[in-house]
Structures are given as structure tokens and as C-alpha cells.
Amino acid sequence: MQELIKLGASKVVVFGEFGISCSPICLTYFKSNDSSAYDDKCCLKAYNAFSQFRNTHLQVGLANLRREFPQATVLYGDYYNGYKYVLDQGSNLGFDPQSALISCCGTGGSYKYNFTQMCGSTGVTACPNPNKFISWDGVHPTQEAHLRITEYIINKIFPELSCAT
Numbered sequence: 001m002q003e004l005i006k007l008g009a010s011k012v013v014v015f016g017e018f019g020i021s022c023s024p025i026c027l028t029y030f031k032s033n034d035s036s037a038y039d040d041k042c043c044l045k046a047y048n049a050f051s052q053f054r055n056t057h058l059q060v061g062l063a064n065l066r067r068e069f070p071q072a073t074v075l076y077g078d079y080y081n082g083y084k085y086v087l088d089q090g091s092n093l094g095f096d097p098q099s100a101l102i103s104c105c106g107t108g109g110s111y112k113y114n115f116t117q118m119c120g121s122t123g124v125t126a127c128p129n130p131n132k133f134i135s136w137d138g139v140h141p142t143q144e145a146h147l148r149i150t151e152y153i154i155n156k157i158f159p160e161l162s163c164a165t
Contacts, residue, residue, distance in 0.1 A: 021047030024111035113138030
């Protein structure tokens with residue numbers, strides 16, 4: 001970031017991490033029989049805590065960068081809360097609530113994620129309507145989920161960008 005700003009970048013957006021604990025890959029690999037390991041959205045609490053920890057430290061780093069380069073606008077793109085917004089408001093945004101934590105393209109298990117038969121492998125099919133799913137392949141959000149997360153982030157940071165209209 002410092003180098004970009006030194007080269008003349010005046011507006012920089014740095015994106016945080018989304019809640020990995022809600023992704024089918026994480027839910028599959030770190031499945032727990034302890035119901036207290038999950039939050040109200042059925043995401044793994046410990047991995048949400050890790051994402052929040054990382055994002056908090058990233059924001060501290062960005063605050064330091066702002067002090068070092070007061071002439072630059074350095075913003076935090078809150079991917080974590082954007083993703084959480086999509087999970088929380090999924091049905092209002094057109095997502096199928098029954099598919100919130102399930103891969104559109106995948107096979108096997110509760111979350112349709114199998115490391116040995118990932119999306120694109122022979123015999124692995126995609127759902128007929130990806131726009132109803134949040135997760136594309138168990139790792140990445142669908143295009144529709146990305147769109148909704150992006151809308152959330154833009155609505156949060158746009159006022160701080162001071163862009164001429």
C-alpha cells in the first residue's frame with residue numbers, strides 16, 4: 001500500500017476477509033458434533049472469531065497507514081459484514097434459505113462439498129439456478145452473492161470516497 005500511495009494513488013480500498021466459517025469447505029472439514037460450536041446461522045464460531053481477529057488487525061494497520069499518508073484516502077472494504085449481510089438477508093435478496101450454506105456446484109455431504117470431487121470434476125453438476133445460492137463451489141461465492149456483497153460494501157464506503165459526481 002505504501003508504495004502505491006508513494007506512486008500517486010490517492011484513494012485505496014483494502015478488503016477484509018469474509019466469514020470463512022460459513023463456507024461449505026470450512027463446514028465440511030471442521031464439522032463438529034458440539035452444537036455450541038455453531039452460531040445462529042450454523043457457522044463455526046471459532047473460525048468467525050479468526051476472521052474477525054484478522055480484520056481487526058488489518059483495520060489497525062490501515063489506521064497507521066492513514067496517519068502516515070494523511071493526503072490519501074485509505075478505506076476498509078468490509079467483506080466480512082457484507083457476507084454476513086447476505087447470509088442474514090438472504091431470503092429478502094432472492095437467495096434460497098435452504099441453500100444458504102450449500103454449494104451450488106458440488107457433490108456429497110451436508111454442504112455439497114467434497115475435496116476429491118470438486119466443481120468441474122467429472123460427474124459433478126451445478127445447480128439449475130445459481131442466483132439462488134450464496135456459495136458457488138464451496139469456496140467462492142456465486143456471482144449473485146458477489147454482487148450483493150459488493151453493493152453492501154459500496155453503500156458503506158462510497159460516502160467516504162469524496163468522488164466528484
